[in-house]
Amino acid sequence: MIAKSIFVVLLAFSTAVSAQLPDFTELVEKQGHAVVNISTVQAPSAAGNRAFPGMPNIPEDDPFFEFFRRYMPPHGGAPRDFESKSLGSGFVISSDGYILTNAHLVDSADEINVKLTDKREFRAKLIGADRKTDIALLKIEASGLPKVTQGDPGKTKVGEWVVAIGAPFGFENSVTAGIVSAKGRSLAQENFVPFIQTDVAINPGNSGGPLFNLKGEVIGINSQIYSRTGGFMGLSFAIPIDVAMDISNQLIASGKVSRGRIGVLIQEVTKELAESFGLPKPTGALVASVQKGGPAEKAGIEPRDVILKFDGKTVTSSGDLPRIVGATKPGSKVQVQVWRNGATKDFTVTVDELPPDEKPATGKRGKAPDTANRIGLVLGELTADQKKQLETENGLLVEDMIPGIASRAGVRPGDVILSINNQDVKTVEQFNQLLNKIPKGRNIALLIRRGDTTTFITMKVNGGDSK
Numbered sequence: 147m148i149a150k151s152i153f154v155v156l157l158a159f160s161t162a163v164s165a166q167l168p169d170f171t172e173l174v175e176k177q178g179h180a181v182v183n184i185s186t187v188q189a190p191s192a193a194g195n196r197a198f199p200g201m202p203n204i205p206e207d208d209p210f211f212e213f214f215r216r217y218m219p220p221h222g223g224a225p226r227d228f229e230s231k232s233l234g235s236g237f238v239i240s241s242d243g244y245i246l247t248n249a250h251l252v253d254s255a256d257e258i259n260v261k262l263t264d265k266r267e268f269r270a271k272l273i274g275a276d277r278k279t280d281i282a283l284l285k286i287e288a289s290g291l292p293k294v295t296q297g298d299p300g301k302t303k304v305g306e307w308v309v310a311i312g313a314p315f316g317f318e319n320s321v322t323a324g325i326v327s328a329k330g331r332s333l334a335q336e337n338f339v340p341f342i343q344t345d346v347a348i349n350p351g352n353s354g355g356p357l358f359n360l361k362g363e364v365i366g367i368n369s370q371i372y373s374r375t376g377g378f379m380g381l382s383f384a385i386p387i388d389v390a391m392d393i394s395n396q397l398i399a400s401g402k403v404s405r406g407r408i409g410v411l412i413q414e415v416t417k418e419l420a421e422s423f424g425l426p427k428p429t430g431a432l433v434a435s436v437q438k439g440g441p442a443e444k445a446g447i448e449p450r451d452v453i454l455k456f457d458g459k460t461v462t463s464s465g466d467l468p469r470i471v472g473a474t475k476p477g478s479k480v481q482v483q484v485w486r487n488g489a490t491k492d493f494t495v496t497v498d499e500l501p502p503d504e505k506p507a508t509g510k511r512g513k514a515p516d517t518a519n520r521i522g523l524v525l526g527e528l529t530a531d532q533k534k535q536l537e538t539e540n541g542l543l544v545e546d547m548i549p550g551i552a553s554r555a556g557v558r559p560g561d562v563i564l565s566i567n568n569q570d571v572k573t574v575e576q577f578n579q580l581l582n583k584i585p586k587g588r589n590i591a592l593l594i595r596r597g598d599t600t601t602f603i604t605m606k607v608n609g610g611d612s613k
């Protein structure tokens with residue numbers, strides 16, 4: 147009798163759990179046909195001598211490819227002629243043959259081939275690619291194709307179920323599922339994409355494939371994984387579909403992508419910086435430097451301003467600003483709200499077009515060391531030539547330093563300190579007087595010029611020593 151009761155309870159529990167788990171079968175049946183397999187071919191002249199006799203025949207996006215390329219004996223070093231192939235995924239966004247995928251899959255490819263679920267194969271034309279967002283748009287000569295339905299990533303909630311379809315390691319139309327782990331993630335070197343983070347199993351070959359919500363709508367393009375091994379470790383990142391569609395529309399219209407810029411270098415507002423600026427909480431994007439003659443300078447924005455809103459959109463963190471500005475049409479006049487001297491202030495900025503990236507210049511070292519101050523810095527005053535080169539009337543050169551507070555915070559020899567707690571500094575005596583007035587345990591913010599960039603560095607001042 148007891149055993150029967152336990153069985154009934156377990157059965158009821160199992161039924162309740164099953165009722166809560168989603169059924170993905172209908173979604174896959176309806177949307178899976180719009181997912182395609184993408185392979186590329188790179189001729190020997192473009193691919194270079196990267197393969198050797200005896201090397202296993204594995205795709206280049208396989209995590210073991212780099213291992214064998216580096217450590218496989220070259221057998222005399224004589225490379226064989228070959229055509230390299232890579233495999234990835236994509237999906238149809240219009241019935242007349244437009245396909246979205248990742249730019250890194252088709253970069254430098256001499257031939258792009260698309261395979262549909264009905265086994266038909268097409269040679270694809272690259273309409274355009276945008277490396278900054280890792281989006282590429284392809285076109286095949288076909289009609290009446292099954293296409294995906296676009297969803298709204300803005301309505302996606304953390305914790306909801308999502309599904310990925312792709313070709314991990316070449317296994318076509320593989321389906322994996324998980325949940326949304328976070329939204330609006332910023333990744334290193336990826337300033338224009340607020341990534342959707344999931345725990346959906348994504349592996350090489352899934353790149354470029356769609357991420358669906360339970361309604362069967364595409365909300366993202368699977369693009370990256372965080373991994374120490376090359377394989378899936380529970381952290382996957384997808385490009386929101388609205389970002390991708392904006393890129394594709396621009397590529398169709400003009401063959402290129404245009405982005406806005408206002409000519410500022412920014413950094414995150416930490417708790418310590420917020421405290422030093424009188425901000426109620428850490429928010430916004432701190433302007434570390436302003437480009438001379440750029441849109442921001444013309445509008446009146448200055449270093450040390452904290453940008454709180456841009457074109458009516460709240461800037462919660464520094465990572466928000468590049469995405470908002472980049473998505474603004476060049477030539478637009480927008481309102482910018484900043485925090486300055488304990489109050490908000492509004493400016494009108496005319497957005498410029500983002501130019502190609504430029505390599506920053508290298509800073510120069512100063513003169514001989516002297517006595518270290520309270521935070522371990524040996525400072526020297528700028529010469530007339532150094533001021534002219536840096537285009538500044540104030541600043542002190544970090545000539546040397548001893549291990550301590552400043553070194554741990556990230557200050558380096560060769561840096562130029564422009565201000566301490568928003569007060570410009572011109573002499574070593576002035577700097578040390580201001581520094582010595584800071585109570586023990588309080589945070590200070592140094593505005594540092596390093597090469598062609600400026601940034602705020604914060605540190606907590608201890609007693610009378612630099613330790």
